[in-house]
Amino acid sequence: MGNELEKKKKDTIWVAKNLFQRNKVSGSSANISFRDGDKVYISATNTCFGTLEEEDFSVLDLDGKHLDGPKPSKEFPLHLFMYSKDSRNGAVIHTHSFYSTLWSCLKHEDKRDLIPSHTPYLDMKLGKITLVEYAAPGTKELFDNFCSAMNEGNGYLLKNHGPIVAAEDVLKAFYALEELEESSKIAWHLRNERI
Amino acid sequence: MGNELEKKKKDTIWVAKNLFQRNKVSGSSANISFRDGDKVYISATNTCFGTLEEEDFSVLDLDGKHLDGPKPSKEFPLHLFMYSKDSRNGAVIHTHSFYSTLWSCLKHEDKRDLIPSHTPYLDMKLGKITLVEYAAPGTKELFDNFCSAMNEGNGYLLKNHGPIVAAEDVLKAFYALEELEESSKIAWHLRNERI
Amino acid sequence: MGNELEKKKKDTIWVAKNLFQRNKVSGSSANISFRDGDKVYISATNTCFGTLEEEDFSVLDLDGKHLDGPKPSKEFPLHLFMYSKDSRNGAVIHTHSFYSTLWSCLKHEDKRDLIPSHTPYLDMKLGKITLVEYAAPGTKELFDNFCSAMNEGNGYLLKNHGPIVAAEDVLKAFYALEELEESSKIAWHLRNERI
Amino acid sequence: MGNELEKKKKDTIWVAKNLFQRNKVSGSSANISFRDGDKVYISATNTCFGTLEEEDFSVLDLDGKHLDGPKPSKEFPLHLFMYSKDSRNGAVIHTHSFYSTLWSCLKHEDKRDLIPSHTPYLDMKLGKITLVEYAAPGTKELFDNFCSAMNEGNGYLLKNHGPIVAAEDVLKAFYALEELEESSKIAWHLRNERI
Numbered sequence: 177m178g179n180e181l182e183k184k185k186k187d188t189i190w191v192a193k194n195l196f197q198r199n200k201v202s203g204s205s206a207n208i209s210f211r212d213g214d215k216v217y218i219s220a221t222n223t224c225f226g227t228l229e230e231e232d233f234s235v236l237d238l239d240g241k242h243l244d245g246p247k248p249s250k251e252f253p254l255h256l257f258m259y260s261k262d263s264r265n266g267a268v269i270h271t272h273s274f275y276s277t278l279w280s281c282l283k284h285e286d287k288r289d290l291i292p293s294h295t296p297y298l299d300m301k302l303g304k305i306t307l308v309e310y311a312a313p314g315t316k317e318l319f320d321n322f323c324s325a326m327n328e329g330n331g332y333l334l335k336n337h338g339p340i341v342a343a344e345d346v347l348k349a350f351y352a353l354e355e356l357e358e359s360s361k362i363a364w365h366l367r368n369e370r371i
Numbered sequence: 372m373g374n375e376l377e378k379k380k381k382d383t384i385w386v387a388k389n390l391f392q393r394n395k396v397s398g399s400s401a402n403i404s405f406r407d408g409d410k411v412y413i414s415a416t417n418t419c420f421g422t423l424e425e426e427d428f429s430v431l432d433l434d435g436k437h438l439d440g441p442k443p444s445k446e447f448p449l450h451l452f453m454y455s456k457d458s459r460n461g462a463v464i465h466t467h468s469f470y471s472t473l474w475s476c477l478k479h480e481d482k483r484d485l486i487p488s489h490t491p492y493l494d495m496k497l498g499k500i501t502l503v504e505y506a507a508p509g510t511k512e513l514f515d516n517f518c519s520a521m522n523e524g525n526g527y528l529l530k531n532h533g534p535i536v537a538a539e540d541v542l543k544a545f546y547a548l549e550e551l552e553e554s555s556k557i558a559w560h561l562r563n564e565r566i
Numbered sequence: 567m568g569n570e571l572e573k574k575k576k577d578t579i580w581v582a583k584n585l586f587q588r589n590k591v592s593g594s595s596a597n598i599s600f601r602d603g604d605k606v607y608i609s610a611t612n613t614c615f616g617t618l619e620e621e622d623f624s625v626l627d628l629d630g631k632h633l634d635g636p637k638p639s640k641e642f643p644l645h646l647f648m649y650s651k652d653s654r655n656g657a658v659i660h661t662h663s664f665y666s667t668l669w670s671c672l673k674h675e676d677k678r679d680l681i682p683s684h685t686p687y688l689d690m691k692l693g694k695i696t697l698v699e700y701a702a703p704g705t706k707e708l709f710d711n712f713c714s715a716m717n718e719g720n721g722y723l724l725k726n727h728g729p730i731v732a733a734e735d736v737l738k739a740f741y742a743l744e745e746l747e748e749s750s751k752i753a754w755h756l757r758n759e760r761i
Numbered sequence: 762m763g764n765e766l767e768k769k770k771k772d773t774i775w776v777a778k779n780l781f782q783r784n785k786v787s788g789s790s791a792n793i794s795f796r797d798g799d800k801v802y803i804s805a806t807n808t809c810f811g812t813l814e815e816e817d818f819s820v821l822d823l824d825g826k827h828l829d830g831p832k833p834s835k836e837f838p839l840h841l842f843m844y845s846k847d848s849r850n851g852a853v854i855h856t857h858s859f860y861s862t863l864w865s866c867l868k869h870e871d872k873r874d875l876i877p878s879h880t881p882y883l884d885m886k887l888g889k890i891t892l893v894e895y896a897a898p899g900t901k902e903l904f905d906n907f908c909s910a911m912n913e914g915n916g917y918l919l920k921n922h923g924p925i926v927a928a929e930d931v932l933k934a935f936y937a938l939e940e941l942e943e944s945s946k947i948a949w950h951l952r953n954e955r956i
Contacts, residue, residue: 194421198394199588203744205687224737226584272685272748278755281684294476295467295531296507297400312686336685347419354398358467364755365473365559389811393784489866490857490921491897492790542809549788553857560863560949589783593939595882614932616779662880662943668950671879702881726880754950 184210184346185217185230188267191350192225195271200357201225205338206271207249210346211259214238218255220246250314254322258342261326267346269353272338275361280307280333287325290333291359294366298359302331302341302352310335331356379405379541380412380425383462386545387420390466395552396420400533401466402444405541406454409433413450415441445509449517453537456521462541464548467533470556475502475528482520485528486554489561493554497526497536497547505530526551574600574736575607575620578657581740582615585661590747591615595728596661597639600736601649604628608645610636640704644712648732651716657736659743662728665751670697670723677715680723681749684756688749692721692731692742700725721746769795769931770802770815773852776935777810780856785942786810790923791856792834795931796844799823803840805831835899839907843927846911852931854938857923860946865892865918872910875918876944879951883944887916887926887937895920916941 188210195201206225209218217233219225234248240256242248249255255268284290287307293299308325311317318334325332330342331352339356343349383405390396401420404413412428414420429443435451437443444450450463479485482502488494503520506512513529520527525537526547534551538544578600585591596615599608607623609615624638630646632638639645645658674680677697683689698715701707708724715722720732721742729746733739773795780786791810794803802818804810819833825841827833834840840853869875872892878884893910896902903919910917915927916937924941928934 190422194391196584197588198392202748203691203741205741205745205748222741224741227580272687274748274751277685277748278752281752281756281761282759283761295472295533297467300508301398313690338685351398351400351419355400358397358400358469358472361469362473362476366476369477371476371478385812389781393782490862490923492857495898496788546788546790546807546809550790553787553790553859553862556859557863557866561866564867566866566868586779587783592943593886593936595936595940595943612936614936617775662882664943664946667880667943668947671947671951671956672954673956703885728880 181212184212185233188217188233188346189228189230191269191346192219192228195269195273195350195353196224196226200273200354201271206269207251207255208267208269208346209252209255210267211238211265215243216252216256216259217245218248218252221249223249253319254340257319257322257326258330258340262328262330262342264344265330265342266344267349268340268342269346269349270334270338270340271353273353273357273360275364276333276339276357277337279360279363280335280337280339288327291356292363292366294362294371295359298331298355301355303329305329305331305333305339305356308332308334308340310337313337376407379407380428383412383428383541384423384425386464386541387414387423390464390468390545390548391419391421395468395549396466401464402446402450403462403464403541404447404450405462406433406460410438411447411451411454412440413443413447416444418444448514449535452514452517452521453525453535457523457525457537459539460525460537461539462544463535463537464541464544465529465533465535466548468548468552468555470559471528471534471552472532474555474558475533476531483522486551487558487561489557489566490554493526493550496550498524500524500526500528500534500551503527503529503535505532508532571602574602575623578607578623578736579618579620581659581736582609582618585659585663585740585743586614586616590663590744591661596659597641597645598657598659598736599642599645600657601628601655605633606642606646606649607635608638608642611639613639643709644730647709647712647716648720648730652718652720652732654734655720655732656734657739658730658732659736659739660724660728660730661743663743663747663750665754666723666729666747667727669750669753670728671726678717681746682753682756684752684761685749688721688745691745693719695719695721695723695729695746698722698724698730700727703727766797769797769852770818773802773818773931774813774815776854776931777804777813780854780858780935780938781809781811785858785939786856791854792836792840793852793854793931794837794840795852796823796850800828801837801841801844802830803833803837806834808834838904839925842904842907842911843915843925847913847915847927849929850915850927851929852934853925853927854931854934855919855923855925856938858938858942858945860949861918861924861942862922864945864948865923866921873912876941877948877951879947879956880944883916883940886940888914890914890916890918890924890941893917893919893925895922898922 235244309321430439625634699711820829894906
């Protein structure tokens with residue numbers, strides 16, 4: 177068990193560092209978590225993915241009770257909700273990755289299918305992407321909007337804010353997030369093209 | 372012989388890591404192979420170029436029979452075809468690099484010469500780029516479309532999907548892929564310019 | 567105290583290197599400083615953030631008297647001003663980060679609120695961004711324009727030149743600078759969109 | 762003297778690797794040289810800036826006679842010309858950096874001043890940028906066009922090809938090249954803006 181927890185921490189830190197180094201994440205704006213049994217390990221508030229270390233994880237139970245480590249990211253309720261809605265979810269990543277965030281700022285007619293399928297990969301990896309209406313970061317209102325938007329999917333764009341995805345483990349969540357960012361980037365570039 | 376195989380593995384891993392770190396590849400969407408005598412070493416299914424290691428190569432014979440290692444990328448038939456069509460091909464790379472993929476989403480009149488020659492380098496390194504009609508990734512239909520599109524060239528864009536290139540060795544395949552991405556990027560930026 | 571100074575230097579070098587490696591800074595165009603008691607440590611003139619080392623800090627007192635180390639960046643008066651205006655400021659970063667600089671080249675109606683709030687983060691981290699009118703880099707005139715533009719805020723765009731930010735410590739200044747760059751990038755992309 | 766040569770090699774390799782890692786250079790398309798007394802050390806043909814090592818330098822005399830090491834980049838005559846025109850030049854870099862290359866593909870009215878001065882830095886670091894008319898890479902005709910375009914400046918764009926710059930040492934050449942790329946990028950983004 178201990179080794180499995182260590183591996184999850186190590187993978188999560190690898191994902192965080194690589195998202196940072198490759199400019200998919202900037203400053204202190206992202207947060208990441210994984211589930212280990214009935215505990216959730218989430219990056220602390222005001223941490224930077226570029227410097228994330230093992231001691232920067234806050235440990236919560238599935239109801240959000242703080243068990244150990246530093247103060248959690250203020251977006252922790254969104255993470256916990258992703259675990260409670262589907263027990264297969266083992267990791268959650270929330271970022272302000274540029275093109276996903278940009279796309280979240282536009283008007284969208286179908287709020288249950290935000291990203292056009294120019295390539296087949298997002299559908300394969302994550303399914304349809306759903307909009308979460310705007311509310312200030314870290315607020316109860318944002319959490320309520322998140323719950324209202326929730327469906328069977330694991331990919332969401334918080335309006336004027338950024339993407340949040342869940343998957344079985346942190347590497348799969350990373351692959352899903354990357355695909356969402358690529359798909360948003362293609363969607364942006366092709367938004368005015370006849371194709 | 373053993374040392375040569377080690378060098379090919381090492382070079383292939385270097386190429387994979389550098390494509391990942393420089394954002395030419397994201398998530399788990401790319402695959403890479405090299406030929407060593409009558410064996411093909413190809414990155415396993417669902418591997419990430421950022422974490423590729425020696426044990427992540429699946430070993431196949433030239434007919435696709437699995438000899439050793441993990442399950443191969445589902446695009447392995449495309450790789451094998453590139454080796455069978457020209458015995459000088461020693462390495463194949465398939466990615467979803469952004470501008471090549473974006474360019475593959477547009478309509479093209481001449482499907483045997485997709486990329487305008489704004490600079491002379493793509494012609495010098497890879498020749499004309501040919502379109503492969505769309506079919507779902509990893510399907511027999513995509514393989515058939517690939518075979519139909521095949522000509523003496525070593526550079527292809529799979530429609531709404533991404534580039535695939537072959538060359539004598541993995542470094543040359545890497546140089547070719549990079550040139551294709553740069554040329555696609557220039558083509559995109561100049562598509563509406565009077566020049 | 568010695569350990570605290572070492573930590574400040576180490577953090578400053580980490581910030582410089584990461585800004586460089588992630589293409590938020592290029593060549594020798596940026597400068598960075600931190601305050602330690604009544605001394606200011608600032609990157610030397612013509613240094614590159616990619617190679618910055620401990621011996622590249624020039625040491626000044628708060629009036630700009632050169633105490634130790636190499637010749638300071640010619641923009642040191644702007645840094646000192648940011649410390650004198652608010653004693654809580656512990657670090658200052660000035661760069662030519664692309665989108666902030668690009669945005670500084672455009673005409674702006676409200677020179678006390680340059681960046682539209684497409685996302686809430688810049689307001690949360692840095693507040694309103696103010697324009698500093700153009701004068702040649704390193705001149706008394708630029709310094710005078712800087713002083714004239716000064717208000718309670720910690721974020722400025724020097725016109726046709728680039729951003730300058732201050733914060734409590736160098737990591738917070740880094741987070742603020744990154745947010746300013748992301749916000750400028752979103753502003754640029756959405757400048758002609760109906761949203 | 763030996764130590765000075767070692768430092769020049771080390772700096773040149775650092776510049777090459779950092780240009781590659783930060784996506785200012787791709788594949789095997791760039792070349793770099795420095796002068797050491799009456800010898801020129803230039804990256805070998807078909808080398809990649811990402812893997813450049815000490816043994817990849819070809820050694821030439823100032824007339825282009827091959828003295829030692831592997832075969833030089835085919836663009837070596839352009840490098841030698843930059844040394845012969847001004848004995849203060851100690852390093853030359855030629856790349857296909859994206860925005861400089863893109864800008865070189867556009868029509869320009871004033872071929873002796875290609876880049877608008879949206880910021881003051883390019884003028885400060887490199888002066889006016891001059892166009893070199895198109896001819897195929899590595900040809901006598903390209904060399905002749907290069908000689909015809911030559912003036913007191915140290916910054917040139919080869920049409921439909923890419924930038925070439927010279928400076929006193931390789932770090933200054935690097936700073937100049939980076940400024941040229943940033944200035945070309947700003948020029949591209951602002952080409953249709955009213956400012």
